[in-house]
Amino acid sequence: VELGVPFSDPLAEGPTIQKSSLHALNQGVTLSDCFEVAAELRRRGTRVPLVLMGYYNPFLAYGLEAAAESAQRVGVDGFIIPDLPVEEIGPMLGACHGHDIALIPLLAPTSTNERIKQACTSGRGFIYCVSLLGVTGARVEASPEAASLVRRVRQNTSLPLALGFGISRREQIDVLASSVDAVVVGSALMDIIANAAPDQRVSKVKEFMEGLGATSQMTGGTH
Numbered sequence: 001v002e003l004g005v006p007f008s009d010p011l012a013e014g015p016t017i018q019k020s021s022l023h024a025l026n027q028g029v030t031l032s033d034c035f036e037v038a039a040e041l042r043r044r045g046t047r048v049p050l051v052l053m054g055y056y057n058p059f060l061a062y063g064l065e066a067a068a069e070s071a072q073r074v075g076v077d078g079f080i081i082p083d084l085p086v087e088e089i090g091p092m093l094g095a096c097h098g099h100d101i102a103l104i105p106l107l108a109p110t111s112t113n114e115r116i117k118q119a120c121t122s123g124r125g126f127i128y129c130v131s132l133l134g135v136t137g138a139r140v141e142a143s144p145e146a147a148s149l150v151r152r153v154r155q156n157t158s159l160p161l162a163l164g165f166g167i168s169r170r171e172q173i174d175v176l177a178s179s180v181d182a183v184v185v186g187s188a189l190m191d192i193i194a195n196a197a198p199d200q201r202v203s204k205v206k207e208f209m210e211g212l213g214a215t216s217q218m219t220g221g222t223h
Helices: 015-026 031-043 056-062 064-074 090-098 113-122 144-154 170-176 187-195 198-212
Strands: 002-004 051-053 078-080 102-104 127-130 161-164
Touching (some): 056 064, 064 090, 144 170
Parallel strands (some): 078 102
């Protein structure tokens, strides 16, 4: 499960997650609050892996070592930081490895073969493959660039591959299921939550996930 860390300038996000991030910031939500959400999930018995996805500045302001220590303490398993290039991951990677936190790299269709090799060497947990050029947000069709990216990444790692950005329909997943271990669905879920009545949100999300086929043939299912 991916927990988003709100940030004022989420460059990779489309309108849906930009809006949710702004709403969280207006409520005063910080990285510390995200750690507390993770802690509460663990107290309630949640056993699935938890990953914080956010931009580098909040982690830097919190302190890299402190962020990794807090993550380990509350039961967060990894970080995804979209604006942290592989060439500059050293300090964050060191802090994460010191506290058994996976720093999960993102690779895009424009990633060079050399960058793919670097990311696969340093990555832990899984590799996040960005399915398209552009920002997050629900699309109708699978990206034509996705298959080529997945093939190139597969040649360099045995880690599971998750594909994200723009996934919102069962038809997209059916096209991708044989080549990746998981897909990441974010904006489509946020739209459902935002548009549903409070007492219907859980049932609407469950209905949507069942429609995506959470028991698909991918190794990891639909996440």
